[in-house]
Amino acid sequence: MWRADIATRALHTRSRLAVGCGSGLAGFAVFGAWAYSAMIGGDDGDELFNDLPEAFESLIGATGGSGNYVAAEIFGLIAPLLILVVAISGAAAALAGEEDARTAELLLTQPVERRTVVVTKSVVLVFHLAVVAVFYLVGMALGQALFGLGLTYGGIVASTMQLFALALAFAGITLAVADTTGSKPIAIAAGTVLAVVSSLMAGLLPLVDGLDNLSKITPWYYFTASDPLSGVLDLVHLAVLAGLATVGFAVGVWVVDGRDIKVGRARLRFEVPAIRSLTRPRVTGMFTKALSDNTTMIWLTGGGLALMSIAIAAMFTGMQQTLADISESLPAGMTAMLGTTDMATSSGWMTAEMLSLTAPIAVIAVAVVVAVNGVAGEDANRTLALLVAAPVRRGWIVRDQTAVMLLAVAGVCVLTGVGFAVGSLVGGLDLTTRGIVGAMAHLAMLAVFFGALAGALGANCTKRTALGATSILALATWLANWLFSLSDGTDWLTMLTPWNYYIASDPLVNGADLGHLAALAVGAATAIAVTAPLFDRREIAA
Amino acid sequence: MIPVAGIHFGGVRLDRALESTASVRSLHPFRPLRSCAGMSSAIATHGLTKIYGEIRAVDGVDLDVRTGEIFGFLGPNGAGKSTTIRCLVDLARPTKGSAEVLGLDSRRDTIEISRRIGYLPSDIALYGDLTGREFVEYFANLRGGVDRRVIDALAERFSADLDRRCSEYSSGNRQKVGLIQAFMHEPELLILDEPTSGLDPLVQTEMHALMDETRDAGRTVFLSSHTLSEVDRVADRVGIIREGKLIEVAAIDDLKARAIRRLELEFETAPEPAPLQAVAGVRDVSVDGLVATVSFDGPIDEILRAATALGVVNLHSHDADLEDIFLTYYRDDRPQRVDTNSAGTPDTESADVAG
Numbered sequence: 001m002w003r004a005d006i007a008t009r010a011l012h013t014r015s016r017l018a019v020g021c022g023s024g025l026a027g028f029a030v031f032g033a034w035a036y037s038a039m040i041g042g043d044d045g046d047e048l049f050n051d052l053p054e055a056f057e058s059l060i061g062a063t064g065g066s067g068n069y070v071a072a073e074i075f076g077l078i079a080p081l082l083i084l085v086v087a088i089s090g091a092a093a094a095l096a097g098e099e100d101a102r103t104a105e106l107l108l109t110q111p112v113e114r115r116t117v118v119v120t121k122s123v124v125l126v127f128h129l130a131v132v133a134v135f136y137l138v139g140m141a142l143g144q145a146l147f148g149l150g151l152t153y154g155g156i157v158a159s160t161m162q163l164f165a166l167a168l169a170f171a172g173i174t175l176a177v178a179d180t181t182g183s184k185p186i187a188i189a190a191g192t193v194l195a196v197v198s199s200l201m202a203g204l205l206p207l208v209d210g211l212d213n214l215s216k217i218t219p220w221y222y223f224t225a226s227d228p229l230s231g232v233l234d235l236v237h238l239a240v241l242a243g244l245a246t247v248g249f250a251v252g253v254w255v256v257d258g259r260d261i262k263v264g265r266a267r268l269r270f271e272v273p274a275i276r277s278l279t280r281p282r283v284t285g286m287f288t289k290a291l292s293d294n295t296t297m298i299w300l301t302g303g304g305l306a307l308m309s310i311a312i313a314a315m316f317t318g319m320q321q322t323l324a325d326i327s328e329s330l331p332a333g334m335t336a337m338l339g340t341t342d343m344a345t346s347s348g349w350m351t352a353e354m355l356s357l358t359a360p361i362a363v364i365a366v367a368v369v370v371a372v373n374g375v376a377g378e379d380a381n382r383t384l385a386l387l388v389a390a391p392v393r394r395g396w397i398v399r400d401q402t403a404v405m406l407l408a409v410a411g412v413c414v415l416t417g418v419g420f421a422v423g424s425l426v427g428g429l430d431l432t433t434r435g436i437v438g439a440m441a442h443l444a445m446l447a448v449f450f451g452a453l454a455g456a457l458g459a460n461c462t463k464r465t466a467l468g469a470t471s472i473l474a475l476a477t478w479l480a481n482w483l484f485s486l487s488d489g490t491d492w493l494t495m496l497t498p499w500n501y502y503i504a505s506d507p508l509v510n511g512a513d514l515g516h517l518a519a520l521a522v523g524a525a526t527a528i529a530v531t532a533p534l535f536d537r538r539e540i541a542a
Numbered sequence: 543m544i545p546v547a548g549i550h551f552g553g554v555r556l557d558r559a560l561e562s563t564a565s566v567r568s569l570h571p572f573r574p575l576r577s578c579a580g581m582s583s584a585i586a587t588h589g590l591t592k593i594y595g596e597i598r599a600v601d602g603v604d605l606d607v608r609t610g611e612i613f614g615f616l617g618p619n620g621a622g623k624s625t626t627i628r629c630l631v632d633l634a635r636p637t638k639g640s641a642e643v644l645g646l647d648s649r650r651d652t653i654e655i656s657r658r659i660g661y662l663p664s665d666i667a668l669y670g671d672l673t674g675r676e677f678v679e680y681f682a683n684l685r686g687g688v689d690r691r692v693i694d695a696l697a698e699r700f701s702a703d704l705d706r707r708c709s710e711y712s713s714g715n716r717q718k719v720g721l722i723q724a725f726m727h728e729p730e731l732l733i734l735d736e737p738t739s740g741l742d743p744l745v746q747t748e749m750h751a752l753m754d755e756t757r758d759a760g761r762t763v764f765l766s767s768h769t770l771s772e773v774d775r776v777a778d779r780v781g782i783i784r785e786g787k788l789i790e791v792a793a794i795d796d797l798k799a800r801a802i803r804r805l806e807l808e809f810e811t812a813p814e815p816a817p818l819q820a821v822a823g824v825r826d827v828s829v830d831g832l833v834a835t836v837s838f839d840g841p842i843d844e845i846l847r848a849a850t851a852l853g854v855v856n857l858h859s860h861d862a863d864l865e866d867i868f869l870t871y872y873r874d875d876r877p878q879r880v881d882t883n884s885a886g887t888p889d890t891e892s893a894d895v896a897g
Contacts, residue, residue: 005683013671102667106723109631110684111657260634263663 001119003112010124014090018128021082025132026139028479029074033143035483036070071149074140075159075229080166080199083132087167088191090128091174091252094121096184099262114256118179122249125171133164154231161233165241166223170195172248179252182262193304196358200308204353207319219244286387286397290404293377294370301366302412305359306419312353313423313431316346323349346429347508350420355439355508357478360499363412363443364474367451370408372466374401375535376458385540395532398459402528405451413444431508438511445520446502450474452527459535498523582645584609584731584762585630589639592625592786599625601786602639607764607779612757614777614794615766616868622786623766624664627735630764631661644731657685660724664735664766666716670709674719677708681723688726696722699752700745713740725752731762738772750776774864782871789871794864801862801870805836807849808856817848 095118098104108114137160143149144156170191178187202220206212215221222241226234278299283289316323324344342348375397378384388394417440424431450470458466481499484490494500501520505513585607592600600622607613617623628634630641632652641648643655668677675693682688697704702718711719717740724732732753738746753763753776767773773780774794782790790797802825807813813834815827823840838845849857 003684005680009669009680013669102663102665103669105633105663106661106666106681106720107684108633109656109659109661109663110681111653111686112684113653258635260628263628263633 001113001116002123003116003120006112006117006120007124010094010121011127014093014124014128015131017089018086018131019135021086022132022135025074025079025082026135026142028078029070029136029139029143029149030146032070032074032078032483033147033149036068036486037147068148068150070143071140071151071229074136075163076224079136079163080195080223083129083136083163083167084170084191084195086128086132087125087171088174088188088195090125091122091171092178092184092187092191094118094125094175094178094252095256096178096182096187099182100184100264102264104261105263108261114261115253118175118253118256122171122175122252125175126168129164129167129171132167133160136160136163151229152231155229158228158231158233161238162223162226162228162241165238165245166219168245169219169241169248172245172252174248175252176248176255179256180259182259189300197308200312200358204312204315207322208315209318286392286400287403290370290374290401291407293373294366294404294408297366297369298408298411299415301362302415305354305362305412305416306422308358309350309354309416309419310423310426313346313350313420313427313429316349316427316429319349320344346424346427346431347435347506350423350429350431351439351503351506351508354416354420355443355503359416359443360446360502363409363416363447364450366412367405367409367447368454368467368470368474370405371401371451371455372458372463372470374398374405374455374458375538376461376463376466379540380463388540394535398455398528398532398535402452402455402531405455406448409444409447409451413440413447416440416443432511434511435508438507438513441512441517442502442505442507442520445517445524446498449498449520449524449527452524452531456527456531456534459531460538582609583607583642584611585613585641585643585764587626587630587639587641590626590629590636590641591638592622592629592634593637598786600629600636603783603786603788605781605788605791607762609762610757610760611778612753612763612765612776614773614780615764615783616770616773616780617783618768618872621783623783624735625786626783627733627764627766630733631656631659658729659731659733660727660729662720662724662732662734662737664739666720668708668711668716668719670707673707674702674704674711674715677719678704678723678726682726685727692728693722693726696725699748714742714745717741718745721749725756729761731764732756733764733766735766736768737765738767738769746772770863770865770868780864782868784871797864797867798862799841800839801867802837802839803862804860805838805842805845805849806858806860807834807836807852807854808832809834809849810853810855813852817852818845821845821848 095104095114098107098117107117137156140149140151140156140159141153144151144153173194174187174191177190178184181187198218199220202215202218202224205215219241222234222237226232226237228234278295281288281292281295283292327342327344327348343352375384378387387397417436420431420436420439421433423429424436450473453473454466454470457469477497478499481494481497484493484497494504498520501513501516505516507513583606585605587603587605590600590603590605591598603622603626605626615623615626625634629636630643630648632648632655635649644658646655648655668674669680672680678693682693696702697718700718700721702715702722704719704722706715708716708719717737721734721737724734724737738749741749750772753765756763757778763776765773765777777794779791779793780797781788792800807818809832812832813829815829815834818824818827818834818836821838821844824836824838824845826835826837828835834849836845846854
């Protein structure tokens with residue numbers, strides 16, 4: 001059940017991501033500790049954080065009680081985010097990735113059992129998760145030693161183990177889906193949706209009377225509930241996560257022997273004719289082709305954000321008093337990250353829960369994926385040469401694919417806006433049409449900014465480079481916007497980040513800020529303007 | 543009378559052709575069919591059926607590929623060739639029926655089968671981040687090691703540059719790497735799906751020679767190809783699949799022998815058609831001046847005797863090639879049924895398809 005050659009190959013292909021995420025995590029821990037110490041001041045920061053109400057800690061996924069705010073954010077948000085990227089993508093790539101790339105045909109006709117392939121790659125995945133966890137351990141230890149994170153080394157070790165166990169659980173679940181469906185995209189989508197939804201459930205359900213115990217059905221409860229940052233290692237919680245992982249891996253190994261191996265990418269399509277026409281428009285040209293390629297993603301993302309908006313809006317009334325308590329004691333420095341000063345208001349609640357991070361991540365992801373699926377995606381699919389050989393100008397290709405990116409962003413934002421409007425009615429919120437439209441306009445323009453950037457990069461480099469560079473830039477500017485806003489001395493620097501023009505004017509309350517929208521539009525237009533010339537310079541590989 | 547030894551028939555001296563009256567096998571003196579007596583099956587399928595939803599991709603296929611032959615598997619796109627192959631190599635699981643490869647059950651004995659076969663999928667995908675050599679060595683290691691000299695010899699034979707990254711390869715070079723990995727362990731059975739796709743003519747010729755050598759060494763080649771001239775050139779027998787059903791299995795020479803051919807006979811004086819029409823197997827005779835055109839199937843010797851009696855001075859043959867035969871099967875609206883007798887020889891007859 002183990003093949004060293006397959007393991008070596010998996011190490012070769014997957015280690016870069018694990019080391020990248022791990023070193024990024026360690027770097028962020030050290031940098032975050034330094035920035036927090038320098039801008040807020042270690043003691044002040046600890047006081048601020050120690051004053052946080054318990055409900056707020058639950059809301060942001062922090063465990064409170066131990067460590068300062070940076071430590072809690074790294075453990076509660078950044079570390080899970082990065083390690084789950086490795087876990088979910090690694091599990092989806094194990095066998096389904098080979099099927100996607102059509103290399104499974106050769107691999108599985110060698111004298112190697114399917115289960116051996118899955119087991120070997122799973123072991124390598126566990127190793128990679130351990131690598132990320134060790135990076136976390138080292139980064140937190142360095143941050144603590146150099147700048148102070150308010151943690152004990154026991155807390156760092158305990159949180160490392162919880163982080164590792166959480167990643168194992170999601171890796172197992174994703175592997176089960178991947179090996180059942182044989183589809184890498186479906187497995188990644190399932191793992192991601194489950195991680196996001198269960199994270200929200202774990203954060204929100206404890207705030208609602210009578211539903212607080214329901215959070216125990218999510219893996220995240222067993223990740224944070226024991227407050228591992230304080231040095232408590234709850235073996236039962238660890239065992240639950242390990243049990244989930246074991247079941248997932250076992251299913252993944254077991255199911256793979258009973259099905260056909262797929263050739264090429266299995267796509268998520270809806271076969272009900274009426275829905276199918278919505279998810280796969282008839283392809284008549286470059287525009288409709290690009291639209292057809294991305295329509296399913298647009299509907300799923302927009303629909304998901306809409307439903308999430310309705311659900312979160314519906315919870316507002318029951319939580320209003322709790323939110324008022326939170327807002328009263330919320331340190332000013334943290335409101336910057338949430339994008340609001342008062343979570344007890346309906347607009348503040350929706351901004352904090354939807355507009356601060358969840359919606360931008362989702363809409364930016366759509367914009368960037370659609371953009372890199374354009375020129376860079378055609379190149380990766382080896383269809384670019386065929387396309388440019390057709391009697392069309394390269395500029396037309398850029399034009400049509402940019403138009404689809406704009407349409408995709410608009411579609412997702414419209415659906416999200418509808419979700420806000422319906423949620424406002426259902427939850428009795430007092431959101432205004434002007435506010436919703438303004439917020440969606442800001443959301444759309446931020447996504448278009450990053451989508452345009454990804455399109456420009458994709459015009460003259462590989463899909464992977466464009467995707468990676470844009471993702472890193474989006475994350476880095478978000479972090480910069482947050483960190484710069486923590487101190488009056490650096491506050492002006494936030495104007496250098498696109499996130500400032502997205503959220504600083506509180507568009508859900510004040511409606512669209514035309515100046516801020518124009519700033520984002522200028523950035524996006526500049527990126528779009530250079531895309532065609534960059535594409536013109538590109539040599540098309542055979 | 544003219545001596546028949548002076549007449550060439552399809553590139554072969556007529557006297558030699560007449561020596562063999564049982565079939566047209568002797569028209570291919572350079573590649574005689576091997577005796578199949580006592581040969582075991584390299585591949586045997588029993589009612590192999592694969593259904594995807596409402597589509598019967600493979601429908602009750604009974605196939606018998608003998609050890610030591612090159613078997614051509616023909617059919618247009620979507621006929622079920624690749625699905626059949628995927629069932630043989632256990633990438634797809636039959637909905638009904640079973641398959642044996644080298645006498646082993648395709649489901650139960652997958653590892654042992656994989657060890658003993660070489661497989662080249664159609665439109666092969668490689669690991670783009672590896673060089674050709676790394677790719678081949680990776681699969682060699684999965685097989686427990688392969689003699690590096692064999693790899694080098696194959697690379698030289700195919701003029702393959704193994705030092706470039708797979709992502710930089712043209713389709714032809716990808717195919718060469720795929721062929722090297724299929725042949726490198728000198729398997730007992732090669733299952734090749736469109737093996738010469740993308741290869742230049744020189745390498746195609748080398749590939750054909752390699753298949754011949756493989757067969758001559760007593761090993762088996764199962765060759766799925768759209769290139770009918772290639773199958774015509776290298777295969778001993780062919781199976782033709784249409785809409786998932788195996789509609790014909792026969793030696794190429796037998797197929798040609800059964801196919802309707804045409805003879806143009808030139809006489810000293812205008813011939814009477816009746817003696818030619820009276821010969822068994824003659825379908826049609828038309829006379830134009832001194833030339834009679836005879837359409838026929840079956841043995842040729844009786845026609846030649848009748849023509850000789852009428853004073854034939856020259857003749858031209860129009861032999862049916864595999865393409866003609868193949869197209870005949872696909873132009874015909876009525877799929878045909880193949881019954882295989884106990885000796886493994888297929889008896890073919892036309893039949894209406896039920897359902």
